[in-house]
Amino acid sequence: xxxxxxxxxxxxxxxxxxxxxxxxxxxxxxxxxxxxxxxxxxxxxxxxxxxxxxxxxxxxxxxxxxxxxxxxxxxxxxxxxxxxxxxxxxxxxxxxxxxxxxxxxxxxxxxxxxxxxxxxxxxxxxxxxxxxxxxxxxxxxxxxxxxxxxxxxxxxxxxxxxxxxxxxxxxxxxxxxxxxxxxxxxxxxxxxxxxxxxxxxxxxxxxxxxxxxxxxxxxxxxxxxxxxxxxxxxxxxxxxxxxxxxxxxxxxxxxxxxxxxxxxxxxxxxxxxxxxxxxxxxxxxxxxxxxxxxxxxxxxxxxxxxxxxxxxxxxxxxxxxxxxxxxxxxxxxx
Amino acid sequence: xxxxxxxxxxxxxxxxxxxxxxxxxxxxxxxxxxxxxxxxxxxxxxxxxxxxxxxxxxxxxxxxxxxxxxxxxxxxxxxxxxxxxxxxxxxxxxxxxxxxxxxxxxxxxxxxxxxxxxxxxxxxxxxxxxxxxxxxxxxxxxxxxxxxxxxxxxxxxxxxxxxxxxxxxxxxxxxxxxxxxxxxxxxxxxxxxxxxxxxxxxxxxxxxxxxxxxxxxxxxxxxxxxxxxxxxxxxxxxxxxxxxxxxxxxxxxxxxxxxxxxxxxxxxxxxxxxxxxxxxxxxxxxxxxxxxxxxxxxxxxxxxxxxxxxxxxxxxxxxxxxxxxxxxxxxxxxxxxxxxxxxxxxxxxxxxxxxxxxxxxxxxxxxxxxxxxxxxxxxxxxxxxxxxxxxxxxxxxxxxxxxxxxxxxxxxxxxxxxxxxxxxxxxxxxxxxxxxx
Numbered sequence: 001x002x003x004x005x006x007x008x009x010x011x012x013x014x015x016x017x018x019x020x021x022x023x024x025x026x027x028x029x030x031x032x033x034x035x036x037x038x039x040x041x042x043x044x045x046x047x048x049x050x051x052x053x054x055x056x057x058x059x060x061x062x063x064x065x066x067x068x069x070x071x072x073x074x075x076x077x078x079x080x081x082x083x084x085x086x087x088x089x090x091x092x093x094x095x096x097x098x099x100x101x102x103x104x105x106x107x108x109x110x111x112x113x114x115x116x117x118x119x120x121x122x123x124x125x126x127x128x129x130x131x132x133x134x135x136x137x138x139x140x141x142x143x144x145x146x147x148x149x150x151x152x153x154x155x156x157x158x159x160x161x162x163x164x165x166x167x168x169x170x171x172x173x174x175x176x177x178x179x180x181x182x183x184x185x186x187x188x189x190x191x192x193x194x195x196x197x198x199x200x201x202x203x204x205x206x207x208x209x210x211x212x213x214x215x216x217x218x219x220x221x222x223x224x225x226x227x228x229x230x231x232x233x234x235x236x237x238x239x240x241x242x243x244x245x246x247x248x249x250x251x252x253x254x255x256x257x258x259x260x261x262x263x264x265x266x267x268x269x270x271x272x273x274x275x276x277x278x279x280x281x282x283x284x285x286x287x288x289x290x291x292x293x294x295x296x297x298x299x300x301x302x303x304x305x306x307x308x309x310x311x312x313x314x315x316x317x318x319x320x321x322x323x324x325x326x327x328x329x330x331x332x333x334x
Numbered sequence: 335x336x337x338x339x340x341x342x343x344x345x346x347x348x349x350x351x352x353x354x355x356x357x358x359x360x361x362x363x364x365x366x367x368x369x370x371x372x373x374x375x376x377x378x379x380x381x382x383x384x385x386x387x388x389x390x391x392x393x394x395x396x397x398x399x400x401x402x403x404x405x406x407x408x409x410x411x412x413x414x415x416x417x418x419x420x421x422x423x424x425x426x427x428x429x430x431x432x433x434x435x436x437x438x439x440x441x442x443x444x445x446x447x448x449x450x451x452x453x454x455x456x457x458x459x460x461x462x463x464x465x466x467x468x469x470x471x472x473x474x475x476x477x478x479x480x481x482x483x484x485x486x487x488x489x490x491x492x493x494x495x496x497x498x499x500x501x502x503x504x505x506x507x508x509x510x511x512x513x514x515x516x517x518x519x520x521x522x523x524x525x526x527x528x529x530x531x532x533x534x535x536x537x538x539x540x541x542x543x544x545x546x547x548x549x550x551x552x553x554x555x556x557x558x559x560x561x562x563x564x565x566x567x568x569x570x571x572x573x574x575x576x577x578x579x580x581x582x583x584x585x586x587x588x589x590x591x592x593x594x595x596x597x598x599x600x601x602x603x604x605x606x607x608x609x610x611x612x613x614x615x616x617x618x619x620x621x622x623x624x625x626x627x628x629x630x631x632x633x634x635x636x637x638x639x640x641x642x643x644x645x646x647x648x649x650x651x652x653x654x655x656x657x658x659x660x661x662x663x664x665x666x667x668x669x670x671x672x673x674x675x676x677x678x679x680x681x682x683x684x685x686x687x688x689x690x691x692x693x694x695x696x697x698x699x700x701x702x703x704x705x706x707x708x709x710x711x712x713x714x715x716x717x718x719x720x721x722x723x724x725x726x727x728x729x730x731x732x733x734x735x736x737x738x739x740x741x742x743x744x745x746x747x748x749x750x751x752x753x754x755x756x757x758x759x760x761x762x763x764x765x766x767x768x769x770x771x
Contacts, residue, residue, distance in 0.1 A: 237718070325724070
């Protein structure tokens with residue numbers, strides 16, 4: 001019989017951080033490294049800031065991000081890949097315990113208070129927490145969240161704004177990627193929704209297909225730990241037309257909707273904001289006839305947001321959970 | 335030196351002392367004068383220059399049942415043999431939520447480098463274990479659609495014998511006071527190979543596998559048995575979609591070959607408890623009977639709609655949407671099929687393929703509640719990557735069959751449900767890039 005194991009997180013956190021000189025801890029898997037405390041900085045990818053941040057998604061949308069912020073953390077560097085269905089399994093050697101905000105369109109690295117701490121050794125996988133206010137699961141950012149990440153009763157693990165175009169359709173957008181109780185299912189408990197599990201800490205594996213590695217080695221002279229976040233693949237499974245013609249998700253009973261959750265912004269309502277870019281972009285794109293019908297018909301001048309139950313939200317969240325090519329950690333770089 | 339090497343070295347020092355040269359080399363009467371490596375578990379492979387050779391199987395479920403030995407068997411589970419009915423026979427069995435029955439016609443897989451190591455629970459790093467003490471190179475090819483002779487590890491499924499580890503490679507007996515890590519590879523088809531149970535069709539297909547560098551080949555037939563009508567009131571195109579659904583072929587024979595060869599390391603032994611508990615890794619050696627290590631193949635993983643998610647829903651609509659009207663004479667080759675996207679469409683490549691699973695009544699009490707069918711957008715089925723990207727960090731190929739091939743890498747287990755660490759499912763591994771050609 002095929003296993004029917006679900007994706008539920010196991011009870012108890014198997015977080016084993018071997019500390020102490022020589023690392024001769026009483027638990028299995030000790031690495032025996034030296035204790036270290038290093039500065040930590042985070043920012044967007046290095047790019048020419050005089051040019052728009054534009055990229056093409058896996059669905060063929062050309063996206064230009066004008067604003068992009070993400071709330072990340074805590075961060076755990078692991079010496080092995082995570083087991084399926086086990087929360088924070090294996091041995092963690094370095095951690096960043098705070099939540100922090102990353103400006104994804106700004107390549108400037110901003111210092112995160114508290115830095116990173118742990119012990120020397122080589123990490124091959126990293127777990128990154130995403131913000132969720134569900135039962136206060138992961139909502140500990142110092143000083144709380146300010147707009148645009150939090151507003152009108154919503155709090156997002158990311159705020160994204162910009163414009164997406166495809167086949168003559170232009171969709172200006174602005175909204176928050178939210179992790180709410182509506183997304184929680186038996187196969188997707190909050191512990192799984194609100195984290196990036198087993199990402200390659202150096203971004204993408206190096207080496208050959210048969211001998212690749214994701215090693216990030218911490219030493220007593222590593223210097224500053226830096227994180228650069230690339231959101232360009234967050235939208236690879238997203239359809240921006242879902243913002244224009246929002247589709248209902250599965251029924252509330254299946255999604256585990258928390259009746260006490262704040263009301264979500266109706267998908268059909270455009271988000272108030274600067275529509276000048278949207279208007280000009282729409283004018284620039286209009287007019288050409290095409291052999292295939294346009295996938296949707298956004299209203300010119302409208303900036304589209306989304307609710308937590310919009311498929312767009314879950315698609316982008318899935319992209320944020322990308323295990324390669326999204327989160328690039330490095331050591332010793334300014 | 336990475337951690338794996340460090341711990342392997344530590345375990346080796348604590349393990350059995352090396353005996354240097356082996357004891358008596360056992361040359362099983364396999365109808366050959368096969369090359370030997372001087373291992374007590376020889377012959378390792380069929381004779382050079384041969385193609386497929388049936389190994390001599392000298393054990394049954396009840397005999398000789400030699401203590402302190404490890405009998406290696408294989409099974410494709412009941413599902414691999416009886417298929418995947420829309421109405422599950424057993425509660426919890428996976429099924430095609432969009433209304434399809436599937437019979438399996440052939441399910442070939444090639445395994446090799448089957449090995450036992452000491453110290454399977456060296457630490458909490460799944461693949462860490464001690465030194466290798468016994469191995470069998472192979473390769474072995476078997477049809478997981480067929481098995482007989484053994485009652486499999488779930489107590490119902492049939493299984494078939496492969497070979498016996500009578501001793502460690504150096505001739506010493508297995509130690510009843512310790513467990514042994516069980517690992518094996520899926521390997522690209524090659525000659526010579528041990529043929530465990532191929533039919534004449536399987537023998538022909540193995541030629542194709544060798545030519546194409548595949549390690550797996552699947553033939554099946556899907557038959558639509560759903561009775562529901564897609565009439566989602568929230569879908570303005572529901573009527574048109576239902577018309578498209580109604581126009582799909584109701585029977586699709588297909589075949590697919592691919593290379594997802596990888597290592598399945600230090601498997602959890604489901605005999606000992608939870609199939610995912612690292613504390614349950616390893617084979618126990620018994621003083622009064624043989625131990626069994628059953629290589630188990632789960633056919634359903636190929637059809638998951640979410641990568642790396644046990645219990646994901648199975649779907650066939652995205653394939654049927656592009657299937658020829660009649661595949662009775664010539665099965666649909668998924669190798670030539672790269673038209674379906676991860677955001678699924680009908681055969682025109684444009685019209686979204688909606689999720690009709692919520693509209694498929696399933697009279698079976700064994701059909702699970704639709705909690706495993708959580709399509710974010712009910713108006714267009716999405717094959718969920720679950721964070722998996724291309725090795726270079728780019729987008730995963732927007733191709734359903736590459737998605738299926740990646741998912742299939744997770745098929746291999748130990749003793750029915752025991753999970754193995756499968757290299758290639760995580761970026762830190764020698765990364766697996768799907769290869770269906």
